[in-house]
Amino acid sequence: QQEWDRFTASTGASHDEYQRASKVLPLGVTSSFQHWDPYPISIASARGAWLTDVDGRKLLDLSMGFGAMLVGHLNPTVVEHVEHALREVGTLFVTPSPVSTEVAELYQERFGLDMLRFTQSGTESLMYAVRAARAYTGRKAIVKIEGGYHGGYDALQVSVKPALEDIGPAEAPIPEVPFDVEAGTVHVVPYNDLPYLERMLSEHGRDIAAVVMEPVIENLAIVLPDEGYLAGVRQACDAHGVLLILDEVKTGLTAGYAGASQRLGVKPDLITLAKSIGGGLPLAAFGGTSEVMEVVVDGRMAHFGTYNGNPLVMAAAKAVHEVCTREALQGAEDINVRALEALDAVIDEFELPAHTVSLGVKGCVTWATAPVRNYRDYKATDFAVAELSWLWGVNRQILTPPGLDEQWLVSLAHTQDDMDGLVTHYRELAQALRA
Ligand code: PLP
Numbered sequence: 001q002q003e004w005d006r007f008t009a010s011t012g013a014s015h016d017e018y019q020r021a022s023k024v025l026p027l028g029v030t031s032s033f034q035h036w037d038p039y040p041i042s043i044a045s046a047r048g049a050w051l052t053d054v055d056g057r058k059l060l061d062l063s064m065g066f067g068a069m070l071v072g073h074l075n076p077t078v079v080e081h082v083e084h085a086l087r088e089v090g091t092l093f094v095t096p097s098p099v100s101t102e103v104a105e106l107y108q109e110r111f112g113l114d115m116l117r118f119t120q121s122g123t124e125s126l127m128y129a130v131r132a133a134r135a136y137t138g139r140k141a142i143v144k145i146e147g148g149y150h151g152g153y154d155a156l157q158v159s160v161k162p163a164l165e166d167i168g169p170a171e172a173p174i175p176e177v178p179f180d181v182e183a184g185t186v187h188v189v190p191y192n193d194l195p196y197l198e199r200m201l202s203e204h205g206r207d208i209a210a211v212v213m214e215p216v217i218e219n220l221a222i223v224l225p226d227e228g229y230l231a232g233v234r235q236a237c238d239a240h241g242v243l244l245i246l247d248e249v250k251t252g253l254t255a256g257y258a259g260a261s262q263r264l265g266v267k268p269d270l271i272t273l274a275k276s277i278g279g280g281l282p283l284a285a286f287g288g289t290s291e292v293m294e295v296v297v298d299g300r301m302a303h304f305g306t307y308n309g310n311p312l313v314m315a316a317a318k319a320v321h322e323v324c325t326r327e328a329l330q331g332a333e334d335i336n337v338r339a340l341e342a343l344d345a346v347i348d349e350f351e352l353p354a355h356t357v358s359l360g361v362k363g364c365v366t367w368a369t370a371p372v373r374n375y376r377d378y379k380a381t382d383f384a385v386a387e388l389s390w391l392w393g394v395n396r397q398i399l400t401p402p403g404l405d406e407q408w409l410v411s412l413a414h415t416q417d418d419m420d421g422l423v424t425h426y427r428e429l430a431q432a433l434r435a
Pocket of ligand 1: 150
């Protein structure tokens, strides 16, 4: 209660903003993920790794736009490229422009893709990737991971963080079917359970177009694949002529220079990219082997979008590519590793029932002693302490992502000193919890 009182006392202007916004925007926000209790903090501006809220407080941003702000807020190179496009190039032609080919070539090389197309959002990329897989295989059903989130496309809204009472026994999770999804066309499997997936594909493989998954689940804090799991998924897909779509919307450049697939050595048929590649502008992509992407060439699938590959966003994409060198990303990862070591020491010292998990420049503290391998393990972690940790941070000028599903991000703008602030945050929280 003390922390809640402190929160409301220091966020009066955010509260007023929320009241005003709620009259015109459902829940007072422009995306339901931006809403949290009792009300979200309203941000006036941002630079580098820091936010300024409407109450005039400086907050260390460890959420960084759900990972989209990997290069830091108002990254000078991004600003320069975008400004040049705005002043000298133009913002939208709806006819081809060399800059979109140039960025596509950069991604071809960087992510090892034969062909790709640009979109505006992860949701769109996932929708088109599923469509491409359906067009290529002539099959309708897909497989997704229990609890996994892939944006707002109907088919992928099945089993997004379902309530425990709705998911059925572990050996037969119930795919709750919302909206416009035909029953039986979405199968749900637990992450890290290869025998389960193999049984599913043996039974239904003939009807299944694709398995869709994040290579590392970054919508349940961070859940890493068991040794050999992703290679097993690849093999199981191949055995049944099922495509593998790896959703790298969240992992992407935050997992390393060429994303999580390359870091972990698994080759998908299609990948989806968004967030970190755009430097804060709305850029996403889907792409893969030319054999599969041929469906767009020969008309088995059409892919449209007025704003696709527009020169403004392409300018930002080029800047992000330029700035996110192997060395720059390694530098941020090294800062993350040192912060994680210090956090592990705090966890040991205070014997906290928690552990750290990380991938590349992202990390999280998971409030459980045993490793979390899937959605059900995740639901068994201590949500109350995690929520307190968020509130504790906001009250001390550290904005970690709200809720448990996200992870912190060490952007190219964060310093070791900034991350020491996070370590101090956990040390003081641990002291308070032990007191
Ligand atoms: N896929 C994953 C793994 C995501 O985390 C998200 C968004 O958080 C999406 C897809 C949807 O992306 P967007 O919000 O750009 O539509």
